[in-house]
Amino acid sequence: MSDIALSISRPNEKPVRSAAGALHTIQTVCILIVALVIVSPLFLLVVASLKDDRFQILADMGSFRAFWVSNPTLNNFKEVGHFSGELAFGRYLFNSLLILSITVCSGVIVNSMAGFVLAWGSVKGRATILSIVIALYVIPQESIIMPLVIMVSRAGMTDTFAVQIVPWIASPLYIFLFYQFFAQLPKELLEAAQMDGASIFRIYRSIFMPLSLPAVATVSILTGIETWNQYLWPILVTQTDYARPIAVAIATFFGQDSIYWDRAMAASVLMMIPILGLYLAFQRWFVSSFVGSAVKG
């Protein structure tokens, strides 16, 4: 909780208090303005999604009317909110949610178990596995995607939910994050539980996991955002409505000769809502645990 040096003076320093106070106010106002400018495109999105006419949206964009909607309507949302047919964004949203929830839950379980064993286990070769995991972190998703497409299509997995979930559950980065988090917890926790005769899985489940809410939150948010925003992989492996995620569906607006901005905006707002919820739910733990762990990875 240290002030950084750039701030002219600390609030608890006595001299030139009123000047500092004025400066402080100015600072706060500046930050607020910057924040508003940064967020304004998102505000524009919400406003535009409430306008009914796609040409009007474009025309308004050139003026302050972009920030205001005189007769808001939910028509766009009604138009795109179907569960079947041409604009089945209800369905795409559901698909994405299903993929998101399964990926996040199984990702947390699989990666934390591995991280825990690597940190506190007694299997031989832990160090080797750990260094392999760290080395694997260097491989970008983009550079394995071509052979992976051929693999999953040979296995008949394309156009399913599984193909969008299973390959991305285990992740070197998250295994490492969990490893790091578990490794810094005191050894006594483990020893005390072992004295009581608890099995290693028990120790993991009942002692270490409940203590690692920050790590779970971080990994959940990161996996969540990553999964939610996947674009390249799903366009390569989905082709029907059946498992098409919402990101891919929104992108198809751009493939048309004339872009239906009104519907695209409404669909975009739909896409924002769940991830915003996830973020708000976990953000308290997210930032504090991100400290350090990311930088040294």
Add this chain to the structure above:
Amino acid sequence: MNMQQSTVPSLAKGKRQARNKSHRGRLFQEASMLAPAVVLLTLFLIVPFILSFWTAMTNQPLVPRPTPLRFIWFTNFVRIFQDDLFWTALWNVSRFAFWILPVQCGLAFATALLLHQKIPFRNLLRGMFFLPAITSMVVVCVIWGTLFQYPTGPFNQILGFVSAGYIQPIDWLGDPEWAMFSIVLLSAWQAYGFQMIVYLAGLQGIPDELYDAARIDGANAFQRFWHVTMPGLRPTHVFVLVITTIQAFKLYTQVAILTQGGPKSSTETVVHYMVRAGFEEQKMGYASAVSVILFVIVLIIALVQRQLLRRFDV
């Protein structure tokens, strides 16, 4: 006392046996806890990774064709290096990296410095600053696609207003001179949030005592920033620099949606080039060769990062 003493050896023996048994059980449990991750990583990361080297040396098509599959050694790599478009793509991602580093990292650093102070509504503001980072790139494209409208989109109107009509409308995404820069702007907006968090973490990691000591030595605010904050953030800077550079080399989604690599290949990127080769032209072998090259590039960047971090002894 006596009784207890006499029973010690046998008890110890029993314990050892029990421990052996429980040790084996424990190993089994540990192995089964590791197994899911190991199996998944092997199947979906290691195997395709190794396969990519093999596929890169064949003429593997995307879908089966009447022509036979052949092993062609390094022909794909030779062709890639002979293709001007590939070098254009490499040059473009380098340009992208060069521009986005100051824009994105600067924005991240500045917002982190602001948020690190004692200000009201700090949590709310942090949430606001982080909002773009949780916005999907596809949604970002929808929003910025309208912001970039030519000739009467918001950006052009603002430029025209500020310059009193002196600046002509810019065809942000349609002019080869501007397209990549426009992609930089929207990408920086979308991605700076994560770097901001990393910087915040870095700032929190600098001990208060260092500032106090500097103050006692009579350092002014700027000196404290330069001699305490900046050195303390050195590993953070390296980390942010490296992930931003790697990110640049993976640039794909916004380009695929908004400019499709054009105009005049000015936004063609390595990944877009790879996907086009694999899917539009259906040459999987060729595309795999590009992916191998991509991996080598990312590996080199990661090794440079390690060297730099080692120099700062982190």
Add this chain to the structure above:
Amino acid sequence: MGKRLLSSLILTAAMSALAHAADMKVIHVMHQGDPAGVAAIGAVAKAFEAENPDVNVETIYAPHDAYNEKFSAAVMAKQLPDVMELDAPFLANYVWSGYLQPIKPLIDKDVLDDMTDSNIVQGTYPVDKDLYAIGLTDSTVVLYGNRKYLEAIGARIPKSVDDAWTREEFEGYLEQLSKLDGVKWPIDTFRGYGIKTEWITYAYGPILQSAGCDLIDRTTWKSAGTLDSEACVDAMTMMQKWVKNGWVVPQSAGTNQFYAEGHPAALALGGHWFYAEAAASMKDDIVVMPLPKFGAKGASPNGTWIWAVTETSEHPDVAGKFVSFMLKDREYRKFVASKSGYPGLKSFAAESPLYASGGAMAIAYEQASKTAIARPPYPAYPTITSAFMQAVDEAFNGGDPKAALTTAAEKIDEDIEDNDGYPPFGDQQ
């Protein structure tokens, strides 16, 4: 996330999976189109289901700009649809790769007899001369003009395909129009459709052909020496000049500048489908003219989205029945006609006064028999069109036309070589 919510999510997914396996004849129909077209095909599917209660029609929509990729993905997954809509120039590639089956035995005879010559050509595979696809429509591109502007510069208005503008006339008018009040851009060539769209090859290819060259030599199947020939470089340089002079509506300005408020664009090199939307807004101010002659002969494009039955279909008979049903469906025809659909069936032509002699689009129909040249019916077409799009993007944005076309020709020939000349095409030499 509550456990109950999660399990209900999974349950719903499982149930929709079960619905897939219902005990009915299911045919999958893969198609493209704008939202209204998607709805029209959905209506046809419903009507067909109502008439055939044992059949379940599942439509699969794929946006047309990535259609070929989506289709490849389906091939990889061995999940080919039963009926697929395809863009005519890709037919040769699909048949060569073995995805389609001859469609003649599956389609009602009256529909087959109803096909126009150009419709037959676009659905025929040149190797075995068999029919693999059929459409309700064909297509063309014409030159639309704004009557007021043309009269203001005193332009000659061609009455038939034979007296189309020459290159000198055309470029002269462009120049004059560029100086006319109210005209922001002399011509819209629909760059707004994007840079990776079949429109490029479809609409600009005929300009090369009219200038006396082609995308590829259609007997030796070699592109070098043809696409990078003097005539093609000259034609490409000419188009580049239009763009450089600011005569062409830029890509970012959208696709409605011809009829948008104030009519900023004076001419439009547009598809037949553009007539409906333009005429709705411009009424009698719209003039339909044949494509200009850029060399000795005129050339115009043809070929459109047509329907085929895949090799792997489990119910080819039902698939064929669906196609016949759709082509005859009154509501569907009405919809296509409302989009100024260009007739590919004689009976549909009779229902389309727009294209009959004296109709507003009569010239468009005349082009089909006089100047239409199909895109190369050759399995390398996906590469040909992709390479050409790249070259056009390069040249339109100031790149060297000769270098751009040479690169494209090399890329095309490389692909042909990689596929051993696409036998049996190579064997015909």
